[in-house]
Amino acid sequence: MKKWIAGAAVALATMTGQAFAEGHGDYPERPIMLMVSYGAGGATDFQARIVTMTAGNEDALGMPIAIVNRPGAGGRVGWNWFATEAEADGYTLGAYNIPHFVAQSIEGGVSYSSDSFEPIANWGADPAVFVVGADSDFNSMEDVVNYAKANPGGLTFSGAGLFVGHHIAALQLEKAAGVELAYIPNNAGGAGAMRAVIAGEVLGGVNNLSDAFRAQAAGNVKILGVFDLERNAEFLPDVPTMMEQGFDIDNASVNFRGVMVPKGTPQEVIDHLAATVPTMFENGRVQSRMAAGGSPMHIMTRDEVLEMWAARQATLEELLADL
Amino acid sequence: MDFLFYMGDVFTPINFGLLLLGTIGGLILGATPGLSPTMAVALLIPFTFQLEPQQGLILLGAAYTSTVAGGAVSAILLKIPGAPANIATTLDGHTMATKGEGAKALQLSFIASAIGGLFGVFLLIFLTPVLAQWALAFGPSHLFWLAILGVTVIGTLDSSSVVKGLLSGCIGLWLATIGFDDIMGAQRFIFHPAVSGGINVIPALIGLFAIPQVITMFTKGRSSDDAEVISVQKHPIRLAFVEVFKRKTALAIGTITGSIIGLIPGVGGQIAGLVAYDQSKKFSKESEKFGTGHSEGVIAAESANNAMVGPSLVPLLTLSIPGSPTAAVLLGGLLIHGIFPGPDLFMNYPQVAWTFIDSMLIGQILMCIFGLYIAGLAASVARVPHAVMAAIVLGLAVFGSYSVQNSMGDVYVMGTLGLAMYFLERFGFSAAPLVLGLILGPIAEANFIQGSMIANATVGTGTYFFTGWLNWLLIIIVLASIGYSVWMEVMARRYTTKEEAVAKEEALS
Numbered sequence: 001m002k003k004w005i006a007g008a009a010v011a012l013a014t015m016t017g018q019a020f021a022e023g024h025g026d027y028p029e030r031p032i033m034l035m036v037s038y039g040a041g042g043a044t045d046f047q048a049r050i051v052t053m054t055a056g057n058e059d060a061l062g063m064p065i066a067i068v069n070r071p072g073a074g075g076r077v078g079w080n081w082f083a084t085e086a087e088a089d090g091y092t093l094g095a096y097n098i099p100h101f102v103a104q105s106i107e108g109g110v111s112y113s114s115d116s117f118e119p120i121a122n123w124g125a126d127p128a129v130f131v132v133g134a135d136s137d138f139n140s141m142e143d144v145v146n147y148a149k150a151n152p153g154g155l156t157f158s159g160a161g162l163f164v165g166h167h168i169a170a171l172q173l174e175k176a177a178g179v180e181l182a183y184i185p186n187n188a189g190g191a192g193a194m195r196a197v198i199a200g201e202v203l204g205g206v207n208n209l210s211d212a213f214r215a216q217a218a219g220n221v222k223i224l225g226v227f228d229l230e231r232n233a234e235f236l237p238d239v240p241t242m243m244e245q246g247f248d249i250d251n252a253s254v255n256f257r258g259v260m261v262p263k264g265t266p267q268e269v270i271d272h273l274a275a276t277v278p279t280m281f282e283n284g285r286v287q288s289r290m291a292a293g294g295s296p297m298h299i300m301t302r303d304e305v306l307e308m309w310a311a312r313q314a315t316l317e318e319l320l321a322d323l
Numbered sequence: 324m325d326f327l328f329y330m331g332d333v334f335t336p337i338n339f340g341l342l343l344l345g346t347i348g349g350l351i352l353g354a355t356p357g358l359s360p361t362m363a364v365a366l367l368i369p370f371t372f373q374l375e376p377q378q379g380l381i382l383l384g385a386a387y388t389s390t391v392a393g394g395a396v397s398a399i400l401l402k403i404p405g406a407p408a409n410i411a412t413t414l415d416g417h418t419m420a421t422k423g424e425g426a427k428a429l430q431l432s433f434i435a436s437a438i439g440g441l442f443g444v445f446l447l448i449f450l451t452p453v454l455a456q457w458a459l460a461f462g463p464s465h466l467f468w469l470a471i472l473g474v475t476v477i478g479t480l481d482s483s484s485v486v487k488g489l490l491s492g493c494i495g496l497w498l499a500t501i502g503f504d505d506i507m508g509a510q511r512f513i514f515h516p517a518v519s520g521g522i523n524v525i526p527a528l529i530g531l532f533a534i535p536q537v538i539t540m541f542t543k544g545r546s547s548d549d550a551e552v553i554s555v556q557k558h559p560i561r562l563a564f565v566e567v568f569k570r571k572t573a574l575a576i577g578t579i580t581g582s583i584i585g586l587i588p589g590v591g592g593q594i595a596g597l598v599a600y601d602q603s604k605k606f607s608k609e610s611e612k613f614g615t616g617h618s619e620g621v622i623a624a625e626s627a628n629n630a631m632v633g634p635s636l637v638p639l640l641t642l643s644i645p646g647s648p649t650a651a652v653l654l655g656g657l658l659i660h661g662i663f664p665g666p667d668l669f670m671n672y673p674q675v676a677w678t679f680i681d682s683m684l685i686g687q688i689l690m691c692i693f694g695l696y697i698a699g700l701a702a703s704v705a706r707v708p709h710a711v712m713a714a715i716v717l718g719l720a721v722f723g724s725y726s727v728q729n730s731m732g733d734v735y736v737m738g739t740l741g742l743a744m745y746f747l748e749r750f751g752f753s754a755a756p757l758v759l760g761l762i763l764g765p766i767a768e769a770n771f772i773q774g775s776m777i778a779n780a781t782v783g784t785g786t787y788f789f790t791g792w793l794n795w796l797l798i799i800i801v802l803a804s805i806g807y808s809v810w811m812e813v814m815a816r817r818y819t820t821k822e823e824a825v826a827k828e829e830a831l832s
Contacts, residue, residue, distance in 0.1 A: 040652050041365070041645060041648055041653075041654060072520050072521055073502070073504065073505060076508055077502070077520035084516065104508070153780055156776075156781060161508075182781075184773055184777055185506050185776075187505040187506055187765070187770075191644050194644055195459070195588060198642060199462060201463065214663050214665070218643045218667070220665075289372070289659050
């Protein structure tokens with residue numbers, strides 16, 4: 001009996017294997033799922049819905065992409081699932097956030113690292129910025145750092161969680177300015193962190209450029225600096241970078257968002273996706289919707305993303321080693 | 324009075340068609356177990372890509388309104404709360420349905436929803452600037468005390484015994500710790516991959532409420548095939564209106580509690596119904612009838628969860644910060660059209676903003692009309708034989724749990740919790756306090772950690788959590804709530820003999 005079952009299992013496995021091998025030519029044959037490790041309505045979810053809206057077009061994948069949210073613990077829940085349980089058949093894609101998952105994997109306690117995933121393409125780059133309430137006494141990063149020097153560990157500022165882009169930016173600031181700060185991770189993500197700044201619960205905050213730009217337009221916050229190599233010409237041409245204000249901070253905290261697949265996905269599928277997905281992001285309708293929502297786009301191909309992942313891995317290992 | 328000026332825009336053929344579509348579609352999506360209002364609205368977002376901003380928002384506004392009310396349908400008829408907002412509705416609503424009063428329960432719930440909902444939207448229209456300050460007033464320390472207040476409600480929510488209510492609340496609090504903790508990212512109690520993401524509230528809800536009922540139905544279905552088929556009473560709509568307006572206290576408490584709690588970012592929507600139910604039970608002259616199919620229970624719970632819809636949008640529309648997951652999805656719906664919500668929204672895009680709000684007003688009324696229309700038909704569900712019904716509920720429970728994040732793990736969690744709940748119910752524990760613990764645990768914990776981090780960097784923990792009028796107001800309500808529970812328990816002991824208590828326990832189980 002046991003032999004019979006084993007035989008049947010082997011036969012079944014070969015059959016599905018064959019069907020699978022033949023299937024690559026027609027990939028994709030059915031709708032594709034894109035896992036987002038943040039809740040519905042968050043910036044990553046919102047952008048993922050826009051950049052995948054043309055997936056069903058004939059010139060793109062020819063099959064629609066459905067978003068599935070697996071939120072929790074700053075993305076750890078979703079990426080853990082993606083690394084350990086997601087099927088590597090090309091029908092399960094995931095959205096990545098750099099530096100979040102790399103930093104979390106270096107910190108430990110999760111089942112993934114950058115080796116668990118294969119990048120496909122990058123769609124956006126959202127730098128972190130430093131915000132303070134509209135009625136705050138701080139008018140530049142110098143004011144902030146002076147306050148921190150006078151009150152070591154007393155400058156409270158919010159961010160979206162531990163070991164996400166905002167936290168990396170906070171660590172960089174501590175290191176570059178040589179001060180001790182009180183970073184308060186928020187359980188309600190970037191929106192919750194922004195609320196804490198506006199309500200005056202904390203003295204300042206690190207937040208996404210796109211969300212901060214909106215909050216500034218609504219007259220709720222002042223933006224004091226950008227954690228990037230260059231100013232953002234499109235949305236915030238007047239806000240200086242940290243480097244311009246005398247702090248040696250690079251773009252390690254910039255939140256890169258893109259699409260990836262689990263390790264073990266067939267090479268043909270990866271190649272097909274890597275060739276098609278960037279053109280999907282370049283679609284005019286996608287571009288105009290993203291611009292309307294205040295979400296900066298930054299399209300990168302698979303090779304460029306691989307390079308960026310490796311660079312981030314090195315920078316973050318160095319930065320987090322001091323902790 | 325700007326909202327009256329733009330009222331006409333709602334009634335252009337396309338807009339009104341979309342409003343109807345959103346309302347009816349929302350009712351159906353809301354009545355589907357597992358599809359919370361947030362998911363339902365997120366599913367509709369892609370349809371708005373092709374529409375004008377105004378039209379897209381009409382669709383989303385109407386859908387939001389009616390999915391919240393639609394959740395009452397499965398809560399009353401199947402005892403599956405579609406979302407945390409509908410938990411309180413099952414307590415009396417489903418009991419009414421099993422007594423053959425399903426039509427009445429549905430009518431009451433839709434009328435109460437519409438009244439609460441209209442009140443909430445009017446608050447949004449007239450008091451937004453004042454309310455925005457209130458929404459910002461709740462910092463980590465206040466949210467912590469608010470969650471503690473919710474925990475004290477647990478004891479009185481259970482009709483049989485305060486101690487058992489608190490115990491099942493503690494089980495819920497423990498279940499909430501499973502998975503990654505939200506702030507530090509530490510792993511806790513992950514003994515199986517299915518719970519690596521923690522226990523998702525929706526599958527837990529479905530399992531805890533639906534599965535014990537399915538098991539009971541299966542056991543009964545074998546012993547007596549046709550004895551349990553109950554007659555479904557027809558209930559004139561006119562009488563339902565009379566009933567709702569006769570229960571003024573419940574309606575007022577539900578509407579006001581729902582509106583106030585709905586404003587508080589992150590907490591409101593989930594617990595508004597339960598808190599309103601608990602409060603109206605405490606203030607009611609017939610508080611002993613709660614839990615036995617009493618109309619006040621349905622009215623309070625449903626008016627509260629729809630009253631929260633309008634105020635929950637205040638932080639989004641004025642401060643551009645989404646106060647709830649559903650508001651976050653609506654923010655996406657605005658952003659794709661290049662509309663940034665904020666104080667200038669009503670100046671820059673009056674047509675979009677006011678038409679959106681008007682559509683929620685008209686949507687409430689349409690939702691009530693359709694709800695009343697289907698109430699008579701839907702209530703016949705009670706005529707379905709138990710064996711068939713059990714199979715249907717089980718099927719919906721599996722489907723609903725799976726659909727939340729396409730995961731079999733959630734189905735296992737649903738089944739396991741449901742099976743455990745079946746045995747707990749036999750010992751007189753109930754599901755509502757357990758779920759409340761599950762919902763409040765992470766809120767209390769995350770806010771305590773955040774609060775103490777801020778406190779350590781500034782004024783110190785004691786000062787941070789124990790100064791300010793809002794902290795003290797909440798602490799006093801917490802103490803009053805505990806005092807009331809203790810007093811009720813003592814009174815109940817004094818006037819019931821042991822034999823009576825045993826008989827009551829047996830009757831309940």
